Amino acid sequence: MAFDQPALNLSESFKAYDVRGIEHTTINADVALAVGFAFVEVTRATEVLVGGDMRPSSEEYVTAFTRGAAAAGADVIQLGLISTDMLYHASGVLDAPGVVFTASHNPAGYNGMKMTRAGAVPISSDTGLTDIQRLAQGHLNLGFIEATDQPGTVRQRDTLKEYAHYLRSLVDLSAIRPLKIVVDAGNGMAGYTTPAVLGDQVLESLPIEIIPLYFELDGTFPNHPANPIEPENLRDLQLAVQEHDADLGLAFDGDADRCFVVDESGQPISPSAITAMVAVREIARAKAAGETTPVIIYNLITSKVVPEAVAAAGGRAIKTRVGHSFIKAYMAEHGAVFGGEHSAHYYFRDFFNADTGMLAAMHVLAMLGTEDAPASELAQQYSPYVASGEINSQVVDQTATIAKVLAEFDPGVEVEISTMDGTTVAAIDGSWWFNIRPSNTEPLLRFNAEAPDTATMQWLRDTVLGIIRS
Secondary structure (H helix, E strand, O other): OOOOOOOHHHHEEEOOOOOOEEOOEOOHHHHHHHHHHHHHHHOOOOOEEEEEOOOOOOHHHHHHHHHHHHHHOOOEEEEEEEOOHHHHHHHHOOOOOEEEOOOOOOOOEEEEEEEHHHHEEOOHHHHHHHHHHHHHHHHHHOOEOOOOEEEEEEEEEOOOOHHHHHHHHHHHOOOOOEEEEEOOOOOOHHHHHHHHHHOOOOOOOOOOEEEEOOOOOOOOOOOOOOOOOOHHHHHHHHHHHHHHHOOOEEEOOOOOEEEEOOOOOOOOEEEEHHHHHHHHHHHHHHHHHOOOOOOEEEEEOOHHHHHHHHHOOOOOOEEEEOOOOHHHHHHHHHHOOOOOOOOOEEEEEEEOOEOHHHHHHHHHHHHHHHOOOOOHHHHEEEEEEEEEEOEEEEEOOHHHHHHHHHHHOOOOOOOOOOOOEEEEEOOOOOOOOEEEEOOOOEEEEEEEEEEEEEHHHHHHHHHHHHHHHO
C-alpha cells in the first residue's frame, strides 16, 4: 500500500496530548493512513473506532485512517460525524480504542486527531502517542505499508441516539421548570449534539426552548472562531441572550468538549464557578449512593471557591497540575466523581473519567431549573473572589524571569511558595494568590491571580506583570 505524496515530518503536528496540523500541509491523508496502521500496532486492537468533525478534510482523513487500521488487521467501526465526547462515550461503552479527527478550537485550515485506548483512557506522549508517531513516521519514510494477510473489516455505526440517552440517564431534566436558553455552536459539533441531547431530534422533548446560534456545521467558521475562551467570540451569544430574554446562554468549542456559560444578562459565569456548582451536585449524588467523602479534582489555577465549596458539601478536594492528562490520572487514582479546570474542561467518573461540556451544561440547567432565582444569583453564590484571567507575556528566559519575580516581589506580608506547576505565591492568610507557569510550546509565561476584591487583584496583576515585562 503506497503513499501518494512525499513524507511529512510528524514532529510538526504531534503534540503532547494530541495531533494538530495544517490541512494538507503538516497533516494529510497519507499521515492519517500511516497513523491508522501505527495506532493498531501500538494498541494491539482487534477493533478500532474512528469518526470526525465538520472540518472539510475530516471525512477524507477518516477514510484514510480506516484503510490503515484495516490493513493492520483491525476491524474498523466508522462512527461518522462525531464530537470528541461522542468518541469518549463510544470508547467507554464499546470498550474499544478510537480516534476522532478534529482540531478542537483551532481556526479553519487546521485538523488533527484525539486518541483514546479502550474505555476512553487517554493516549498522550507518555502513554503511546510518541510510539505511534515513531512508527507512523517510519512507514511514511519507507513510502509504503505492507498490509497483513488478514485485513480487518469495515462497518458503520451511528451512536448519536445512544450518546444522548446516556447523558440524559446521568442528569434528569424532565421535571425542571421551563427554561429558554441560547446555544452558540460556533458552526461546530454542538450544532449536531445539542438538538439530540437537549432538543427533541432523537429523544422526547424536554422543558427547554433552544434558541440556536450557528448550528450549521461548517468547518470554515464563517461567523466567528469556535473558541469561546476568547471574550470576542462570546459577544453574539451575550447579545442574543438579552435579545430573547433567555435564562441562560451556552457556548461550545469546535469539537464540543468544552462549554462556557453566560447568565441571563449575558455576563460570563467563570469555569471555576461552574466547577463548584457541578461538584456540589455530584457530591450530593455520590453521598446518596453511599459514598462517605466523595473526591473532587481541580487544577491549581482554579478558584479557591472550588475546594471551599467541596469541603462545605462534605467532599474532599484534591489539587493537580494544569492539563487533562493529570486530571484524568488523578480521577482514576482517587476514584473521583468529578474534576474541573479553569479552561472549561469538566470530567466525570460516570463518563469514563473523560471530559464532556454537554454533561456539565446539563448539570447547570438542572440546578437552575429547580430554583426560582436567575442564573446570575446562582453564579454569585459561587463567585466570591476576583480573578485576573490568564494573561500571557513573551519572555526571553522563562526560568530567569520567574526567579526575578521571586526576588523582586515584596507584598509586605508572609507568603508561601509552591512549585507544583510553575510557581504559585500565596498570602499565608489565604487572602490572595498568583501563579506563573511557562508555556510548553512558546516563549511565554502564563499569569493567573485571585484576590478577595478588585483593588487587590489589580495590584497583584500590575505588580507582577510589571516585573515580568520590565
